[in-house]
Amino acid sequence: MELLRDQCRAMGLSPRVVTASAIGWYAEGAEWRNESDPCGPGFLCEVVRDWEAAAHGLGDLGGGSVALRIGLVLSPNGGVLQRLLPLYRMGLGAPLAPGDQWQSWIHLDDLVRTFAIAIGDTSWSGAFNAVSPHPVQQQEFSASLARALARPHLLPPVPRWAIRLRFGDAASALLASHKVACDRLQKMGFQHHYPELPGALDALLK
DSSP states (O other), rough: OHHHHHHHHTTTOOOEEEEEEEGGGOSSSSEETTSSSOOOOHHHHHHHHHHHHHHHHHTTTTEEEEEEEOOEEEESSHHHHHHHHHHHHTTTOOTTSSSOOOEEEEHHHHHHHHHHHHHHHOOOOEEEEEOOOOOOEEEHHHHHHHHHTOOOSSSOOOOOHHHHHHHHGGGGHHHOOOOOOOOHHHTTTTOOOOSHHHHHHHHHOO
């Protein structure tokens, strides 16, 4: 980012910067978090903070900046959902322990729309939580996915060690608990096409 900023300044450019950030900005827990909450503790939070600060510095050249703090992105063609689908289609779906962790998610189509609007609408500035207005606990996420596939959901929760073995680095997103609100998106008039998890899963898996 420093190199880009130096080159843009030398060339007299004022880029508009829209970055993919993460809800890892926030401390974990069951409390609602919104864009006014401070950066949480820990390495991941610090990485997100430093990334946003660097992007903001580039936007300060005149074009402005937006940081989209993205939750779990739902798509059958990538991410966590793609990894879960084979097990659930075999009827082996189960909650991921402990099961009560909050998961803030967004349908891929809604995420793409947030990027498109943020790029073109200069009234958007600063951080926005790119999540659905209705986060769910992991046990509800698991049951909803099984129901969308018309498969049973009877197995006990999968232990943490097995989750880490199966998903590797992606396990951290499934084990973390983030209950994140999209207050600023809603205040800007953004309308989610898929605000509720059952409808989002049905659209993705039909």
